[in-house]
Amino acid sequence: MQVKKLSVTPFITSSVMAALIMATLMVATYSQSASARSILPEQNDAAAARDAVGDSMSKLEDLNKRIKSQEAVVAKEQERLQQYQTEKAQTEQDLESRKAIFEQKSKVLDEAWKSRSNY
Known part of the structure; x- marks a missing residue:
């Protein structure tokens, strides 16, 4: 009769291997999360700066x-001011000449009253 040899090594090896693979996957997953730092604050800061x-x-x-609009208004108003100043100067000249004519006509009237009184 032959005695079969039970092999315990494959069972231990496969469970140890499974645990080792599982541990490796967990470490890889968590270390990736830990090393892959979130850049959301930087993205938000850059977006805010872009918006600003x-x-x-x-x-x-x-x-x-x-x-530009105000400069156009100012230019138009300066033109209007220049027109008013020109008109004022002309009106002052007219006033002076009309005063002279009035003084002359007043003298003539005074002379007429005097000559009428003399009659």
Whole structure:
């Protein structure tokens, strides 16, 4: 009769191997999570900075448009001011000449009253 030899080694080896494989997988999974640091804060910071740049560019464009518009208004008002100043100078000249004519006509009237009184 032959006695069969029981082999305990394959059972131990396969369970040890399974545990070893399982441990390796767990270590790999957890170490990857630990070493793969989250970059979400940096992404959020970069997005906020990009938005701030966009906001500043929009504000600058708006201000440039307002400045250009205001410069046009100022140029138009300066032209109007120049017209008023020219008109004022002409009116002052007219006033002076009309005063001179009035003084002359007043003298003539005074002379007429005097000559009437003499009759």
